[in-house]
Amino acid sequence: MTDRQLITLRVNGEPYELVIEPRRTLADTLRQDLGLTGTHLGCEHGICGACTVLVDGAPARACLMFAVQAEDRDIRTVESLADGDELSDLQRAFSAHHALQCGFCTPGFLMLAEGFLAERPEATREEIRELVSSNLCRCTGYQPIVDAVEDCARRRQASRREHDRAACGEAERSGHAAGA
Numbered sequence: 001m002t003d004r005q006l007i008t009l010r011v012n013g014e015p016y017e018l019v020i021e022p023r024r025t026l027a028d029t030l031r032q033d034l035g036l037t038g039t040h041l042g043c044e045h046g047i048c049g050a051c052t053v054l055v056d057g058a059p060a061r062a063c064l065m066f067a068v069q070a071e072d073r074d075i076r077t078v079e080s081l082a083d084g085d086e087l088s089d090l091q092r093a094f095s096a097h098h099a100l101q102c103g104f105c106t107p108g109f110l111m112l113a114e115g116f117l118a119e120r121p122e123a124t125r126e127e128i129r130e131l132v133s134s135n136l137c138r139c140t141g142y143q144p145i146v147d148a149v150e151d152c153a154r155r156r157q158a159s160r161r162e163h164d165r166a167a168c169g170e171a172e173r174s175g176h177a178a179g180a
């Protein structure tokens with residue numbers, strides 16, 4: 001007998017109620033039950049990383065997790081990156097650096113990098129090289145992926161600095177106006 005369970009998943013900010021077998025993987029649930037086929041399945045053994053998604057912001061192999069384990073946690077898939085037709089900065093960097101060829105591994109690398117850069121915004125190239133070694137790509141030779149992630153990290157750093165400078169200028173101007 002199979003005991004099916006009612007669970008609620010939060011995926012890309014949307015709540016979903018599902019009745020599923022406890023042994024159903026998160027990857028199968030995302031792809032087959034929710035139609036989010038951007039999450040790819042390669043080895044299904046935790047080796048290739050094609051199925052990488054973010055669970056509470058941290059990269060996780062969706063093929064190694066049961067969907068029931070993801071209840072009450074925030075799941076993000078590659079579908080969450082673009083804003084409509086507008087690619088995210090990380091996706092644009094992958095495109096600009098030719099960091100994909102067949103594209104099979106790409107959703108996994110994107111989510112791996114997205115989670116990592118949120119945690120380590122000042123990541124060094126060495127750290128990025130180490131990061132990408134956890135997923136497999138059979139086409140690119142990895143160098144363009146490292147270039148893309150590093151480029152995205154540097155652009156985000158520059159934009160943060162710009163934002164901080166603007167905020168400082170604004171605070172100074174308000175200070176002067178208040179003292180005038």
Ligand code: FES
Pocket residue numbers: 040041042043044045046047048049050051052061062063064
């Ligand atoms: S499909 Fe999950 S690690 Fe390969």
Ligand code: FES
Pocket residue numbers: 099100101102103104105106136137138139140
């Ligand atoms: S682009 Fe083909 S496997 Fe990575």
